[in-house]
Amino acid sequence: MMLQSAPSVSSEALLDVDNLVVEYPVGAKIVHAVSGVSLQIARGETLGLVGESGCGKSTLGRAVLQLRRPTAGRVLFDGQDLTAMQGDALRLMRRRVQLIFQDPIASLNPRRKIGDIVAEPLVIAGVKDPEKRKQLVHEVLTAVGLDPTLVVGRLPHEFSGGQCQRICIARALILNPEFIVCDEPVSALDVSIRAQILNLLEEMKGRFGLTLLFIAHDLAVVKAVSDRVAVMYLGRLCEVGPSEQLFARPAHPYTALLIEAIPVPDPDVRPTETVPVGEPPSPIAPPSGCRFRTRCPRADQRCSDEMPELRAVAPGQFVACHHPLI
Amino acid sequence: MTGNTLLSVEDVIVDLPTPRGNLRAVDRVDLTVGTGRTLGIVGESGCGKTMLSRAVLQLLPKKAKLSGRVMFDGQDLLQLPPEKLRKLRGRSLAVVFQDPMTSLNPVLTIGTQLIETLQEHLELDDATAKKRSVELLAAVGIPAPEQRLAQYPHQLSGGMRQRVAIAIALSCEPKLLIADEPTTALDVTIQAQILDLLAREQRRRHMAMIIITHDLGVVAGRTDEVAVMYAGRVVERAPTPALFKRMRMPYTEALLAALPKLDAAPHTPLPAISGRPPDPTRPLQGCSFSPRCRYAVARCQSEKPPLEAAETSAHQFACFHPIETHADANA
Numbered sequence: 001m002m003l004q005s006a007p008s009v010s011s012e013a014l015l016d017v018d019n020l021v022v023e024y025p026v027g028a029k030i031v032h033a034v035s036g037v038s039l040q041i042a043r044g045e046t047l048g049l050v051g052e053s054g055c056g057k058s059t060l061g062r063a064v065l066q067l068r069r070p071t072a073g074r075v076l077f078d079g080q081d082l083t084a085m086q087g088d089a090l091r092l093m094r095r096r097v098q099l100i101f102q103d104p105i106a107s108l109n110p111r112r113k114i115g116d117i118v119a120e121p122l123v124i125a126g127v128k129d130p131e132k133r134k135q136l137v138h139e140v141l142t143a144v145g146l147d148p149t150l151v152v153g154r155l156p157h158e159f160s161g162g163q164c165q166r167i168c169i170a171r172a173l174i175l176n177p178e179f180i181v182c183d184e185p186v187s188a189l190d191v192s193i194r195a196q197i198l199n200l201l202e203e204m205k206g207r208f209g210l211t212l213l214f215i216a217h218d219l220a221v222v223k224a225v226s227d228r229v230a231v232m233y234l235g236r237l238c239e240v241g242p243s244e245q246l247f248a249r250p251a252h253p254y255t256a257l258l259i260e261a262i263p264v265p266d267p268d269v270r271p272t273e274t275v276p277v278g279e280p281p282s283p284i285a286p287p288s289g290c291r292f293r294t295r296c297p298r299a300d301q302r303c304s305d306e307m308p309e310l311r312a313v314a315p316g317q318f319v320a321c322h323h324p325l326i
Numbered sequence: 327m328t329g330n331t332l333l334s335v336e337d338v339i340v341d342l343p344t345p346r347g348n349l350r351a352v353d354r355v356d357l358t359v360g361t362g363r364t365l366g367i368v369g370e371s372g373c374g375k376t377m378l379s380r381a382v383l384q385l386l387p388k389k390a391k392l393s394g395r396v397m398f399d400g401q402d403l404l405q406l407p408p409e410k411l412r413k414l415r416g417r418s419l420a421v422v423f424q425d426p427m428t429s430l431n432p433v434l435t436i437g438t439q440l441i442e443t444l445q446e447h448l449e450l451d452d453a454t455a456k457k458r459s460v461e462l463l464a465a466v467g468i469p470a471p472e473q474r475l476a477q478y479p480h481q482l483s484g485g486m487r488q489r490v491a492i493a494i495a496l497s498c499e500p501k502l503l504i505a506d507e508p509t510t511a512l513d514v515t516i517q518a519q520i521l522d523l524l525a526r527e528q529r530r531r532h533m534a535m536i537i538i539t540h541d542l543g544v545v546a547g548r549t550d551e552v553a554v555m556y557a558g559r560v561v562e563r564a565p566t567p568a569l570f571k572r573m574r575m576p577y578t579e580a581l582l583a584a585l586p587k588l589d590a591a592p593h594t595p596l597p598a599i600s601g602r603p604p605d606p607t608r609p610l611q612g613c614s615f616s617p618r619c620r621y622a623v624a625r626c627q628s629e630k631p632p633l634e635a636a637e638t639s640a641h642q643f644a645c646f647h648p649i650e651t652h653a654d655a656n657a
Contacts, residue, residue: 052514053484190370199598220585220586224594226592257515263518263541263544264543264547267566270547
């Protein structure tokens with residue numbers, strides 16, 4: 001089991017996820033959304049989590065924050081086990097962790113004014129002085145690049161997607177959290193706006209000393225902001241490694257496939273047309289052994305018999321594959 | 327190389343009345359697509375690319391006002407009676423939309439939807455139509471096609487649904503296929519498969535295609551010509567290799583630069599385009615991109631630059647201050 005965990009670059013892990021399992025029933029069947037994932041995120045680090053829809057990356061993000069209680073495993077945040085916490089203790093802990101969602105418009109209450117939306121975490125946290133709240137709201141809205149005087153009295157529908165995401169980021173930042181899970185924060189945004197929001201997240205990370213779990217399906221986006229990247233397939237981690245190293249020399253065939261599938265904005269790079277046909281199997285009945293074996297060009301008998309554990313292939317780079325590319 | 331012109335869009339304007347005033351969704355657009363050729367239309371949400379494709383298909387909202395000319399295969403679609411138009415759509419003019427869940431009928435089986443299309447346009451008998459349906463599903467890479475005929479859209483994954491939508495679109499051997507963000511709702515590995523599938527079927531059928539997308543990466547390797555749209559207008563238009571080799575319009579350059587690059591180091595700040603597109607109900611007097619453009623001068627705010635040819639007639643752009651040398655956005 002020791003080999004399964006991938007240590008972070010620094011020894012001081014703010015978040016330590018240990019053998020996390022999330023399963024939930026659908027009718028009489030069980031969806032194996034997350035099956036034994038271990039990872040660490042160092043203080044001040046951004047860990048990118050990539051994978052296709054249905055691979056369990058969002059479920060993992062939610063289970064880390066205890067928004068969905070894991071079936072098994074531990075989540076240590078700053079040394080405290082979140083899975084063992086209940087009620088008030090968990091609520092207090094939640095002030096230190098926040099979540100930013102994919103659809104910024106849907107995650108804002110359409111009937112409430114922006115000022116109230118951004119102040120709500122303060123109200124819940126017990127900041128009773130309205131003047132103090134107002135001052136903090138103004139500060140955080142300014143920080144995310146909005147003009148508070150023009151914004152606080154208006155409703156979400158008056159804003160574009162990019163502006164709504166700025167408001168969501170302001171709301172996530174107002175309690176001065178240490179750790180934010182960003183779940184596909186830019187995938188609903190246009191290219192020109194996406195760059196603005198990515199730059200803003202980077203800026204806020206530096207300014208507020210944040211640690212980020214950045215979940216996305218777009219590898220180029222993940223690479224742009226992450227120190228390390230974890231690749232997930234059907235509930236399990238395939239590969240973890242420093243961003244540049246992982247993109248330059250992917251060890252897992254699935255990582256290589258994801259990189260190859262990205263359309264390159266250069267007409268001289270002809271599309272390969274070698275992306276294997278097929279789709280991920282259902283997480284209700286995942287394949288035995290290596291879960292990627294049904295789509296993997298290198299799969300053999302061993303891959304169906306034996307589940308590969310994460311093991312080091314290069315400094316800081318870990319792969320769960322019997323036949324790695326490096 | 328250009329061959330015969332299959333589709334020509336001439337001076338097309340689409341106006342949509344809104345409570346806030348008239349919204350000019352498409353503003354004097356001229357485009358052509360040759361037989362068997364592929365045109366990419368690139369732009370961000372709200373730039374008018376979907377409305378333009380709807381104008382071609384004559385599927386605009388009822389209240390929309392359309393002017394100009396849309397010539398397809400020798401016929402002016404704006405003059406065509408509804409009955410003839412209906413026969414044309416689905417037959418020689420097919421479309422694949424972004425979201426296969428909403429373009430397929432959720433209460434009809436895959437088989438019913440395919441067979442219906444085949445019988446409507448080709449007047450096949452039941453047995454032949456069913457046989458053709460199975461062949462089509464197999465051609466678009468759907469495993470166990472015979473069993474799939476009895477399934478409903480919700481029983482298939484997003485990628486499989488899009489394959490079905492493509493099978494329906496291809497069923498009557500169209501001359502032109504319009505693919506409106508065909509892979510935006512799909513995962514990256516599925517996207518690659520669907521784009522490969524479209525390219526393969528296009529070659530096989532010698533069909534013309536318009537790919538509408540917000541992703542310059544999608545058009546780069548898969549189109550003959552690209553038109554970049556901004557605020558309802560085509561702002562740059564060129565053969566694909568020429569465009570990527572030498573972008574002239576600052577918006578196109580900025581759009582490419584704003585994409586995260588796989589070969590850039592992590593935490594490299596992205597050259598974002600500041601601000602956002604103008605309110606389409608409040609058209610600007612000058613160039614629509616001028617408020618966000620770093621090259622803009624006073625003239626750009628007062629006068630609209632026409633879409634004009636540069637050194638070669640094939641490369642057009644609407645800018646008073648085109649980029650002279652290729653800015654190394656890729657380096």
